[in-house]
Amino acid sequence: MNDWLITLPSCPSTNSWALARLSELPPGTVVFTRAQTAGRGRQGRAWYAPPGTLTASIVVAVPPARAPAMALAAGLAIIHALSDACPQLAARFAIKWPNDVLLAGRKLAGVLCEGSGQQLVVGIGLNRAATLPPELAAISLHTLAAPPSEEELLHSLRRYVLEAAGVIALHGLCPLLPALRARDALLGVSCTVQTNQGSVCGIGQGIDDQGRLLLLTAGGARAIDSGHVLM
Numbered sequence: 126m127n128d129w130l131i132t133l134p135s136c137p138s139t140n141s142w143a144l145a146r147l148s149e150l151p152p153g154t155v156v157f158t159r160a161q162t163a164g165r166g167r168q169g170r171a172w173y174a175p176p177g178t179l180t181a182s183i184v185v186a187v188p189p190a191r192a193p194a195m196a197l198a199a200g201l202a203i204i205h206a207l208s209d210a211c212p213q214l215a216a217r218f219a220i221k222w223p224n225d226v227l228l229a230g231r232k233l234a235g236v237l238c239e240g241s242g243q244q245l246v247v248g249i250g251l252n253r254a255a256t257l258p259p260e261l262a263a264i265s266l267h268t269l270a271a272p273p274s275e276e277e278l279l280h281s282l283r284r285y286v287l288e289a290a291g292v293i294a295l296h297g298l299c300p301l302l303p304a305l306r307a308r309d310a311l312l313g314v315s316c317t318v319q320t321n322q323g324s325v326c327g328i329g330q331g332i333d334d335q336g337r338l339l340l341l342t343a344g345g346a347r348a349i350d351s352g353h354v355l356m
Contacts, residue, residue, distance in 0.1 A: 129153050130279065135160035139182040140239055140248035147244055152186040152290075155283050157275075164250060165237060177255035177265065179275060183247045183283055185290035192238040192245055193336035193351070194298040195290065196224040199236045199247050201304055202285035207266070209281060210273035217269075219310035222329075222338045222354060226251075227310050231264035247286055253278065299334045306331055311338065311354065320352040 131154065136142050139156045150156075161180040174180050187195050200220045208215035219227040226234040237248040252265040253272045266272045273281070292300055306312065311329030318325045318338065325347060327340030337348040 127155075129155055129283070131156045133158040135162060137161070137163035138165055138248075139180055140165065140237055140246050143182045143184060143246045144239055144241070147184070147241060147246065150184045150244075152184050152244065153283065153287060154184040155181055155279060156183075157181040157279060159275075161250075165248075174250055175255050175257065177253060177267070179249070179251040179253045179278060181249050181279060181282065183249070183286045185245050185247055185287065185294075186243060187240070187245045187290050187294050188243050189238075189240040189245060191293055191297070192240065193223060195245055195247060195293050196236045196238045197222070197298065197305060197332065197336050198289035198293050198301055199238070199249065199286055200224065200226050200234075201301060201308065202282065202289045203234050203236070203249065203251065204308060205285045206278065206281035210277065211266070211270040214270055218308065220305060220308045221310040221356075222332060223336070223351065228264050228266065228269065230310075231262055233264055233266060245290075247290075249282060249286075251278075297334060298332075298336055302332065302334065311356070314356060316340075317355045318349050318352040319355065320349060325349060325352070 136158050143156045161174045164174045203226045204218040217229050221227050224236040225232050234251040238245050254267040255265045257263050314329050327342035330339035330341050337350055340347045
């Protein structure tokens with residue numbers, strides 16, 4: 126029995142459950158369920174979590190102002206955990222700004238960071254052994270490799286997310302930029318970003334130390350704080 130792990134039979138959202146009790150949960154707490162009924166993505170989007178999706182939220186000691194950086198760092202943490210478990214796939218994992226992990230160019234996992242005070246809840250939805258509708262631009266790990274057990278994956282994700290949180294809390298995103306650049310699915314790629322101010326088209330130029338997407342547009346260089354990327 127792990128004293129850091131809270132397993133729920135079901136819940137609407139592990140992030141919502143953790144946020145409602147955040148003052149009572151120490152950093153390192155993991156909230157996990159096999160039946161998330163109303164998962165949330167960024168900007169109020171629904172998160173589809175069929176059976177076989179690993180849904181968990183990890184509490185970290187990072188202020189909410191650094192949530193964008195933590196989302197990217199958590200993406201790297203997911204890649205580290207999966208590369209340990211499935212080394213034959215290590216070169217095929219990538220980060221898609223602002224919060225997705227791709228495998229073979231398709232969405233494997235998403236991250237949602239929310240918090241208050243001096244803590245964040247890092248929500249992770251990962252297609253570990255899920256049957257996904259073909260119309261989704263997504264992939265499940267089990268289609269390309271034998272997935273690690275849920276317990277093994279939760280242990281590894283917790284370890285790497287806490288390590289990443291320590292870096293973000295002390296130093297920000299700068300120390301992780303080389304690793305992010307090496308995994309950046311948008312680097313050198315033409316894409317359109319839907320923002321609150323409209324659509325921006327350009328070529329990905331990397332990620333800056335604030336976690337913003339750098340785009341080379343027809344009008345020059347742009348740094349995008351938030352948005353939804355179409356490739």
